[in-house]
Amino acid sequence: QKEVEQNSGPLSVPEGAIASLNCTYSDRGSQSFFWYRQYSGKSPELIMFIYSNGDKEDGRFTAQLNKASQYVSLLIRDSQPSDSATYLCAVNREYGNKLVFGAGTILRVKS
Amino acid sequence: EAGVVQSPRYKIIEKKQPVAFWCNPISGHNTLYWYRQNLGQGPELLIRYENEEAVDDSQLPKDRFSAERLKGVDSTLKIQPAELGDSAVYLCASSLEGRNGVYGYTFGSGTRLTVV
Numbered sequence: 001q002k003e004v005e006q007n008s009g010p011l012s013v014p015e016g017a018i019a020s021l022n023c024t025y026s027d028r029g030s031q032s033f034f035w036y037r038q039y040s041g042k043s044p045e046l047i048m049f050i051y052s053n054g055d056k057e058d059g060r061f062t063a064q065l066n067k068a069s070q071y072v073s074l075l076i077r078d079s080q081p082s083d084s085a086t087y088l089c090a091v092n093r094e095y096g097n098k099l100v101f102g103a104g105t106i107l108r109v110k111s
Numbered sequence: 112e113a114g115v116v117q118s119p120r121y122k123i124i125e126k127k128q129p130v131a132f133w134c135n136p137i138s139g140h141n142t143l144y145w146y147r148q149n150l151g152q153g154p155e156l157l158i159r160y161e162n163e164e165a166v167d168d169s170q171l172p173k174d175r176f177s178a179e180r181l182k183g184v185d186s187t188l189k190i191q192p193a194e195l196g197d198s199a200v201y202l203c204a205s206s207l208e209g210r211n212g213v214y215g216y217t218f219g220s221g222t223r224l225t226v227v
Contacts (some may be wrong), residue, residue: 004153034215043202043218044154088153097142097206098167099216101153 001026004091004102012108013091019076023089033065033072034099036084036088044088048074079109113137115219117203123225129191132222134204136184142182144216145188146202154202160186193226200224 004016005024013019032051036044050056050063062075076083086106090099116135145225147201151161157176159167160162162183171178180186189222190197204216
């Protein structure tokens with residue numbers, strides 16, 4: 001079992017729709033959770049991070065965390081073609097400050 | 112504020128040749144990471160530095176890979192000799208650590224290595 005698992009996709013949504021990206025993790029002691037966006041040929045850029053159970057909103061993005069289910073999600077409202085990218089979920093394990101990344105989900109927003 | 116600076120952006124070498132990558136982190140960031148990203152995969156940690164000390168190098172293939180971070184600022188990652196399977200993007204990242212641990216990383220633009 002991989003430490004951080006994501007559906008590789010591609011996830012295709014029409015412009016203006018809500019895109020829902022999901023991630024599960026195996027280390028129950030994980031403390032913090034991150035979503036990165038990576039355009040083709042570019043390096044990952046941080047979109048959001050979340051530490052506490054519940055929702056955290058930032059503009060069109062909402063991160064959701066459920067530690068009991070070991071589940072993190074990212075919702076993108078009013079999806080735009082410019083949101084088309086690979087979205088990486090990363091988890092900071094309980095011990096040792098390093099992020100463990102999932103393989104990423106490819107998102108395609110069609111205009 | 113300048114971001115994490117890496118060089119070179121691209122490198123093509125023949126197998127068995129040496130190669131080196133350089134990284135300059137964001138000023139004041141005490142923690143520096145080298146990650147390797149294979150096509151279609153997420154980044155995988157090679158080594159983590161806190162200031163000048165390598166605190167996690169458990170996934171660094173020590174028979175051919177070496178790294179250093181002199182004076183706790185710039186860092187160099189070296190491969191000698193390179194193998195075909197080393198073809199990947201090598202990402203450097205830096206971070207500040209706070210009360211809740213890492214506040215996420217800032218990545219450099221990466222070095223795309225092709226071994227032929």
